[in-house]
Amino acid sequence: MKVILKETIASLGIIGSEVKVAAGYARNYLLPQDKAVLATEPNKKLLAQQKVKFDLQIAKEKGLAEEMAKRLEGVSCTIAAKVSDENRLYGSVTARDILDCLAKQGLDIEKRMLLLGEPIKTLGTFKVPIRVYKGVKPEITVEIVPE
Secondary structure (H helix, E strand, O other): OEEEEOOOEOOOEOOOOEEEOOHHHHHHHHOOOOOEEEOOHHHHHHHHHOHHHHHHHHHHHHHHHHHHHHHHOOOEEEEEEOEOOOOEEEEEEOHHHHHHHHHHOOOOOOHHHEOOOOOEEEOEEEEEEEOOEOOEOOEEEEEEEEO
């Protein structure tokens, strides 16, 4: 089913773009939440008239994303964790731990923005990318030290 997005959705595309999605996803989520409209000719014409508005919103979102990326670039986060005699972590450092550390520094990041593939289970320094906007992915440094 083809729909036209009324707002930017990270997993689908930017506002105003026409995307093909599963019928159930459109029927049960996108359309009731007013995040998209069906890609019919009248809707395409209506959204073409609103293209200038969409372009301004895209520019605004991208500008905010680049500003956020500048604030995040070079940020370092040190997390103390319990370790065994062989310097192995008892647990693991998860996205929640990193988000808590960033929150202490005054940086509010959503969990879905943090691109941590799997929890960190060893000591050391790691680069963790953050998805701020499509194509804008600054990296923060996460250092795991023994407690």
